[in-house]
Amino acid sequence: MTSVKIKLNPAEVAKLREACASFNNEAGELINVLHKAQSIFGYLPAEVQEIVAEELNVAVAKVYGVVTFYSFFTMIPKGQHPISVCTGTACYVRGADKVLDEFKRRLNIQVGETAADGKFSLSCLRCVGACGLAPVVMVGEKVYGRVSPDGVAEILAEYE
């Protein structure tokens, strides 16, 4: 975890504590609480995990263990427009790796990173279940189907 403390927005912290209370501060609800926390803050920095640990009365290490276990949780803030390239098998055999390479090249970031200007972040996901449209890319909630490496520039341009 980072040693530099970040400042959390007090209103968001209050929301988080409220969310914990809505689950009766039960330790068994840890994953549900973390889902809520990530929807409030966009990611789960150490400071957020500390609050969750305090509220549910469990060790911070346990919270950290759960956060790092599940790929859905992230400790790095996502970009304004998070890009997810599906690398499920159906997309892979239809060329998802080439699409992913093109995103990496154009954004100059690796998977799991966020661009310096905070605009885009890049991640992989495993199957959104739209295999008929493979390869599939998601930007935020929007699904793009049958994406080719040539189409990458066009997708990015939509958010410029």
Next chain:
Amino acid sequence: MHLLVCGGTGCKASASDALEDKLTKELEEKSLQDEVQVVKTGCFGFCEKGPIVKVLPDNTFYTQVKPEDAKTIIEEHVIKGRKVERLLYLDPETKMHVTDSKHMGFYKKQIRVALRNCGFINPESIEEAIARDGYAALAKVLTEMTPDQAIQEILDSGLRGRGGGGFPTGLKWKLTAKEKADQKYVVCNADEGDPGAFMDRSILEGDPHSVIEAMAINGYCTGATKGLIYIRAEYPLAITRLKIAIDQAREFGLLGNDILGLGFDFDLEMRYGAGAFVCGEETALIHSMEGERGEPTFKPPFPSVEGYLKKPTNVNNVETYANIPVIFLKGANWFNKIGTEKSKGTKVFALAGKINNVGLIEVPMGTTLREVIYEIGGGIKDGKKFKAVQTGGPSGGCLTEKHLDTPIDFDNLIAVGSMMGSGGMIVMDEDDCMVSMAKFYLEFTVEESCGKCAPCRIGNKRLHEQLELITKGIGSKADLEKLRDLCNVIKDTSLCGLGQTSPNPVLSTIDNFYDEYLAHVEDQKCPAGVCKDLMQYVISHDECVGCTACARVCPVGAIAGERKGPHTIDSAICIKCGACIEKCKFNAISIQ
């Protein structure tokens, strides 16, 4: 008249929402909204040609319908009764338009049991579910059967778990039922983590009530009053529809206390996964529901003895549940006539990859791979040659031409080195490199291994490293044997199903495509032309006119040469991105 519009994830991604709006608006403009109803349904299965619109009662099946086609459909089909030919499915063989879905090759061999309501009803309406016999099985079981009789019916049906294991469902119920405890649980495993598989998602999106009904029946049979649905957070649409369905069922007295006034209490809760493949394993899933890391534990104790919160718990998969109501309505003897000797009923497959008709299909057990790939799937895309079909996802194996006539069932697939798995079926053609495919699956396993036991954590990592070397042309025949040995050790010694099956893609590709492996390590060649390190881009000096287009497009400056003179590629710098080949107008660049 009804216009059914597919509202599955695939079709939604191709603007089926906008299409539905347009259809509704057009009908209102023509004041036809009372005569014709637009219904948003679950998945029709024919995802390749989505969005789909089906017209009832004449069964007209329109494909790839765009929002701007709404007007034509209303004006031509609804008002004038003329089918819109250009939107009908074009049979690739006869080159004729097929007017109704019953005559499409895609549907001919299918029998829809688990998917019976997908694409027929509005999944957000409990009335429509009830109109198609929804909750009738629950009423029948509660009023006419004792829990033991109901379990016997499932045993007689021969139903086996559809999540991949193939364990007899009735037996599982019986084991949970015989435990004595103050609280028991039934759990629906909707953590469909197998990449390229979307059976469970489609059932939950298209027919959530059948799962809810089956869980209530399961609760009655096993003595559980609480049910939990563990679903992936990546399936927002399925989550929304399930929530709606649960609320409606409560409102109708089909969940909650004193169901149907018959004194049976049962209610449901949702639990969300957070992206961990191993959570499909039932002990890992239970830990995840308890808010822990989703690590599996050794069995026994089985969940039927000690499961969620240490109470007896019965875990079944979505598709298994979707079969349950039908078994009670039509009888175990109807169900066990479908399928093969040891695998009864049907199986849903997500057909994907290099195949013409990507989609969701349901076929009787015993259908051959050839029938699925060529008759239902419409053969290989772009007229390429079939190379392999992968069943069972990361736990399964790659089967080849010689296995095509194998009748699909649990035991046959295991006998040929693969497995049923949850139902992913990925087709590969001559352009796919089998070593790279094995590497792809191992990459997945390495990422998803929970790290608890050493064979899976370290062994799969070593397998992946070895495959990485082979795709670079490094290795020997002896290394291939070592690879095989390591696979067998991992299979024999891993704690849970993930590690016990993860070497399957490697073993099956070595067995079935040994020559391809040899070509990589002995000749430093990738026959399919996939492995970048074994390729070289070369400019033919005879063809090159020195236009400099390639040098300008090269992202790493690997191409040098004078204007109007022949260019050369420095293979030490070249990243093999292929940009130069696309740019060259003179076909001067080739891969060797």
